[in-house]
Amino acid sequence: xxxxxxxxxxxxxxxxxxxxxxxxxxxxxxxxxxxxxxxxxxxxxxxxxxxxxxxxxxxxxxxxxxxxxxxxxxxxxxxxxxxxxxxxxxxxxxxxxxxxxxxxxxxxxxxxxxxxxxxxxxxxxxxxxxxxxxxxxxxxxxxxxxxxxxxxxxxxxxxxxxxxxxxxxxxxxxxxxxxxxxxxxxxxxxxxxxxxxxxxxxxxxxxxxxxxxxxxxxxxxxxxxxxxxxxxxxxxxxxxxxxxxxxxxxxxxxxxxxxxxxxxxxxxxxxxxxxxxxxxxxxxxxxxxxxxxxxxxxxxxxxxxxxxxxxxxxxxxxxxxxxxxxxxxxxxxxxxxxxxxxxxxxxxxxxxxxxxxxxxxxxxxxxxxxxxxxxxxxxxxxxxxxxxxxxxxxxxxxxxxxxxxxxxxxxxxxxxxxxxxxxxxxxxxxxxxxxxxxxxxxxxxxxxxxxxxxxxxxxxxxxxxxxxxxxxxxxxxxxxxxxxxxxxxxxxxxxxxxxxxxxxxxxxxx
Numbered sequence: 172x173x174x175x176x177x178x179x180x181x182x183x184x185x186x187x188x189x190x191x192x193x194x195x196x197x198x199x200x201x202x203x204x205x206x207x208x209x210x211x212x213x214x215x216x217x218x219x220x221x222x223x224x225x226x227x228x229x230x231x232x233x234x235x236x237x238x239x240x241x242x243x244x245x246x247x248x249x250x251x252x253x254x255x256x257x258x259x260x261x262x263x264x265x266x267x268x269x270x271x272x273x274x275x276x277x278x279x280x281x282x283x284x285x286x287x288x289x290x291x292x293x294x295x296x297x298x299x300x301x302x303x304x305x306x307x308x309x310x311x312x313x314x315x316x317x318x319x320x321x322x323x324x325x326x327x328x329x330x331x332x333x334x335x336x337x338x339x340x341x342x343x344x345x346x347x348x349x350x351x352x353x354x355x356x357x358x359x360x361x362x363x364x365x366x367x368x369x370x371x372x373x374x375x376x377x378x379x380x381x382x383x384x385x386x387x388x389x390x391x392x393x394x395x396x397x398x399x400x401x402x403x404x405x406x407x408x409x410x411x412x413x414x415x416x417x418x419x420x421x422x423x424x425x426x427x428x429x430x431x432x433x434x435x436x437x438x439x440x441x442x443x444x445x446x447x448x449x450x451x452x453x454x455x456x457x458x459x460x461x462x463x464x465x466x467x468x469x470x471x472x473x474x475x476x477x478x479x480x481x482x483x484x485x486x487x488x489x490x491x492x493x494x495x496x497x498x499x500x501x502x503x504x505x506x507x508x509x510x511x512x513x514x515x516x517x518x519x520x521x522x523x524x525x526x527x528x529x530x531x532x533x534x535x536x537x538x539x540x541x542x543x544x545x546x547x548x549x550x551x552x553x554x555x556x557x558x559x560x561x562x563x564x565x566x567x568x569x570x571x572x573x574x575x576x577x578x579x580x581x582x583x584x585x586x587x588x589x590x591x592x593x594x595x596x597x598x599x600x601x602x603x604x605x606x607x608x609x610x611x612x613x614x615x616x617x618x619x620x621x622x623x624x625x626x627x628x629x630x631x632x633x634x635x636x637x638x639x640x641x642x643x644x645x646x647x648x649x650x651x652x653x654x655x656x657x658x659x660x661x662x663x664x665x666x667x668x669x670x671x672x673x674x675x676x677x678x679x680x681x
Contacts (some may be wrong), residue, residue, distance in 0.1 A: 221509055232374060259577075269348055278347060285311045287332050288386075291349070294339035294371040302375050303337075305419070309379060310335075310386055312421045313410075317390070333389055334366045335382065341370065362388045376434020383411040383423070398504055400462045402495070405475030407597065409483065412436065427601040428533040438473035439530040445470055446528050454478065454512060454523050460484055484536050517621060518543055521629035525563065529567060533661035539563050541632075541653070552676035560585040564617070564632060564653045569674050571618060571646040578675045579616070580641045587612040587667025598670055599639040606657050613657045614638040614670060620650030643677070 212327065233471050272282045275291065280497060283290045285307030289512050295303050335345060344350035350368050353470035360369040360381055367385040372378040374376055387407045427436050445451065452460075457478045466470040482492045491511040498504035512519060522540050529539055538561065545568030546556040558581070571577055588594040590610075594601065600610025609615065615635035620628055636644065636656070 177213070194270045198391050199463045226374050232364045238526065241585055250410030278343065280343070280347075280349075287311050287314050287334055289334045290337065291344075292334070292337040292339075292371075293343055294337055299375070302378075306379070306382060309415075309421050310382070312384055313383055314390075316421075316423055321460045324410075332365075333386060335385065336368045336383070337371055337378065338368060341368075343436055344368065350464070360385050365389050372435065374434045375437070376431060379413065380411045380431075380434070380436065381415060384408065387411065398496070398498070399458065399501070401458055401460055401471075401475040401478060402504075404465055404472055405477075406483075408472060408476040409479050411483060420603045426536070427533060431533050437469065439532065440469050441473040442477055442527050442530055445473075451524070451527070454520060458508070477530070478531075479534075481523060481526055482511070485519070485540070487519060488512070517629070521619070521632060525632050529563075529660040531660050535661060538663035539660050553674065555671065555673045558614070558654050558656070558670040558672050560587070560612075560668045560670065561663050562655070564655045567652045567672065567674070571644075571649060571652060573646050573649045576643060576645045576677045578641075578643055578677055579638055580673045581614040581638060581670050582640070582673075583668065585612070585666065585670060587656070587666055588662065589665045589667075593667075597640065598656075600657060606659055607656045607678055609635070609637055610641060611657060614640075615657055616644075616657055617653050618646060618648055618650040619653055620648060623650070 174611060175199070213297050230240055267594050275282055278293075280291050280293050281303065282302055283292075283306065288307045288310040290303070290307050290310075292303060335477045336350065338350070339343050340523055341354055345355060351361070351363065354368055356410065357368075358370065360367060362368075363387050367389055369381050372381055384407045385412050388403075391403075410424050412424050412431055412497065414419055414425050414428070414430060415421050425431070427439065452474050457474045460471045460474065465475070473630070482488045488511050491507070495504060495507055495511075498507055518541070526539055527539060528534070539562065542562055542565040547554045547568040548560070549569050554567070556567060584595055584597055586593045587596040587601065591658075593614075596612035598614040600613030602610050604611040615634055616638050617631045631651075635641075635655075638644075638654070652674065656666070656670065658666065
């Protein structure tokens with residue numbers, strides 16, 4: 172159940188209130204998804220001041236030139252932001268209607284409407300008018316998508332329409348009284364109750380992305396308890412990642428691919444840059460990001476998106492993750508999160524590291540995860556097992572001891588790509604393409620010690636040992652051998668075949 176902040180709701184029937192309360196619950200429960208509304212308890216960010224009963228939300232487009240590989244390129248400097256707090260003003264959930272549509276048109280503001288959404292914009296040009304005309308219908312699709320997931324919980328009450336503004340010139344809206352005064356210091360988006368304002372974006376994709384992000388905030392604004400900012404922003408980002416099929420249907424909460432990256436979704440690149448710079452964030456560290464950090468740059472949004480995606484999709488956490496929005500207080504939310512992450516913590520930490528360190532457009536989440544099931548039951552010094560070519564790290568079940576030497580051989584042929592035809596590979600890999608410094612398809616290994624007290628023991632997965640067709644390996648530490656073939660995170664599904672792995676312990680005399 173959700174607590175209702177009635178001050179956010181426009182005057183009108185309580186039926187509308189009930190609808191949005193139900194819709195918020197539905198949205199948070201569907202498909203492990205959720206959304207955000209900046210919490211009322213943490214200190215507000217300087218750029219987007221949170222009034223006692225209002226919320227201002229900013230989302231950053233990434234602001235960069237992006238290519239199809241989401242290559243790690245430097246991002247331009249962020250615009251300068253004010254650090255002065257804005258004056259405390261009484262919040263208004265929706266601006267009072269002051270102009271007719273004809274009067275708005277005279278001001279240079281176009282109006283587009285659908286059954287559940289009204290859009291105002293001064294950014295309409297002949298080249299983008301068709302896109303603007305479609306936006307209200309896309310918002311209706313988002314609301315319908317939410318409703319379709321939990322039909323049994325949807326009341327039949329009257330729906331109060333959302334209202335949003337996409338602004339090329341925010342001063343026009345401010346001077347006309349169509350936007351709150353504090354909008355002047357917001358770089359991207361702000362919402363109040365069931366109304367939001369956002370600045371025009373450079374691409375059609377990111378205009379829609381930010382629009383959906385703000386709509387999700389509005390849908391959940393009725394909940395009114397202190398869900399942390401990482402959850403708010405991460406889930407709004409997760410739902411907003413979308414694509415449109417050939418029939419005009421919007422698919423929400425998608426794995427970001429090339430089209431999303433080209434359109435401005437730069438979260439994956441930012442995370443890879445952070446890790447390369449030695450600023451990896453653990454599961455706990457992401458949850459501890461301060462609210463102000465979200466409004467001073469992109470990286471906090473990136474980490475929050477990644478964490479929410481990970482928890483919503485991971486087999487170990489996905490069911491409990493759907494229950495988080497049932498928390499009735501910030502303390503209960505924290506307790507539920509801690510419980511969710513308390514099982515097989517070391518494995519979750521390793522999976523999180525592998526996931527974030529290999530992010531790229533079109534990644535296959537399930538195939539990225541470590542396969543913890545043992546491939547063999549070690550009964551002697553010699554072990555043989557089959558390594559699948561279509562999955563990331565796989566547990567051999569073979570225990571090695573520090574200082575001892577092992578002979579590892581890999582045999583077989585397998586497919587590492589099928590476009591335009593099958594690429595046949597052997598354990599040494601193919602040198603025509605390299606992935607993270609090693610040939611595509613090369614057999615690699617790591618030694619993971621599950622019994623170690625090292626808080627960073629999962630970091631071994633960032634430093635694979637090249638095996639190729641054969642290698643004599645003196646174990647630098649004790650632990651279990653994990654194997655994989657080297658490949659991109661978005662390319663596991665087009666691999667086929669198995670590799671025969673044999674491990675032999677060598678005696679001291681050899």
